[in-house]
Amino acid sequence: MADDRYIVGVDLGGTSINVGVVPFDGGPILGMRSMPTEPGRGAKSVVDRMIGMMRDAMRDARREASIPESGFVGIGIGSPGPLDRASGTVIETPNLGWRNFPLRDLIANEIGLDAVLDNDANAAALGEYWLGAGKDVDSLLALTLGTGIGGGIVLGGRVYHGASDVAGEVGHMTIDPTGRRCNCGNYGCLEAYASGPAIAARAVEGLRSGVASALPELADGDLSDVTAETVYQAIVAGDLYAKEVMRETAAFLGTGVANLINILNPAMVVISGGVTRAGDHLFEPLRGEVRRRAFRQAADACRIVASELGDMAGVIGAAATYRVERFGELD
């Protein structure tokens, strides 16, 4: 008999909000929707939009799958952090401008369902573990490369949270102690080399020194319009300089991933975010750098792969987070 329980998954990101209804046993998502976050319009606007999207998603899901009102067991929310899981509070999100914001209870009260809050990168990692690239492994580390670099660690079917809910902050791992300045104020963080904005900044530095490339044309001649996305487009168009920028990105990322593999010895590292569109231009040199730098027994045990769930990882993972918190392990 099919399981008739459903979980609402909410993925709050810096640029978009994704919401969907996820069957308890991991079937296809229902009522999926996505909207821009628009943090500039204020916290109330963001939360109102999340709640509206959840109501719409639940209505659509009910229609698609004839779910009774009692079929919705709860809500899983993935949010940028750091956050306090016990109180369901977002401690600080520079991008959204929130501080000690009681996101979980605001949503739970409004929708009238039990809710659970976790970090978005943790949720994405659990999503990949449940239904994505990691569905056949026991442990994985998921890296999400976007505006920043987030990390989530799944050990034995559960997210590993650490002593104060901030385990997996891999973006601020130092890979070069006197290196590039990071937004966090420090020098040489992985994020300062391999986040989307860092990839664009490194590409532009080379262009300013006069290297030949199709990038300026792709950005209509305005170097300040070069983004990581432009770099991926140039790679597809065969641009040698863009490929070189990606090789360097892969080397920096490979140094960070090798460190993570030496420390955590995971069975899998899952990479997600726009950067995976560079395909083999990213993954081949990345795997090479890891093999050079990681302990052999650890590198041999670890597959380095692209996300399978892509943008869906957050919603699926948020639902998985609820399921694990309230019902125990996923398998």
Place this chain on the structure above:
Amino acid sequence: MADDRYIVGVDLGGTSINVGVVPFDGGPILGMRSMPTEPGRGAKSVVDRMIGMMRDAMRDARREASIPESGFVGIGIGSPGPLDRASGTVIETPNLGWRNFPLRDLIANEIGLDAVLDNDANAAALGEYWLGAGKDVDSLLALTLGTGIGGGIVLGGRVYHGASDVAGEVGHMTIDPTGRRCNCGNYGCLEAYASGPAIAARAVEGLRSGVASALPELADGDLSDVTAETVYQAIVAGDLYAKEVMRETAAFLGTGVANLINILNPAMVVISGGVTRAGDHLFEPLRGEVRRRAFRQAADACRIVASELGDMAGVIGAAATYRVERFGELD
């Protein structure tokens, strides 16, 4: 009623073998003894010595505590790695020259007791967790600085081993991708900056460039005799250059520890090895570097302390390893 079970703990190190009988409930060690490893005399000699020491330790312990023959429940062995725990085999120890060496079963058969094998750094971490610096925390990371840098991770009362038993290989974390050459063949590993030989090598480089210091005198004028130990002696004698070498060591180590804290968010980092004799000359700048580089919520949650068990951590931890493997968690 007192627990009358006892575990034999064996700590095989590159320079010395330590053996003791550890009460099941963690009381004082009985029959403790230590001998040089002398790997040059071959594997058989090393194993024979280990077995002789165990027999002597058990005999002394029986006498001291009137333990019946049936009081010894098993043997815990900590060995340099990498190793395969399931088969009890040491895969490779460059220092001892062993390859796929069935250490566990050789010892178990000879002594006639059940035995368990784990990595020496893991054992030391579990020892500190059970009866040392970490006895009041849930999770810790223990770093042992000696000829190399070993790491052990304890999460929720158990050693975290990873997918292929090599988690915690923190010595080969890259902290500077184009930095100092490491014995492993790579560049910029933590071990190339903060192990005992690396501390000595960095000190000698400065001396060769003519800096004023008491170090040459302490080494009887022969710079090739400067060791990390000489550097600690010079610090105690108030030598400014030796203090500067230690400040640099602390900065390198702090970079590595900050990375570990960002990734693992442990409640405690325990540092052991000769380097802790530098005391505040190590720990103050180390904590400062961590505070600069680690995510605030992670740094705030983590105490960085010196080992409490010192040389006893290996023996106590090896016994704890046996107890956890065969009887479950320690508390």
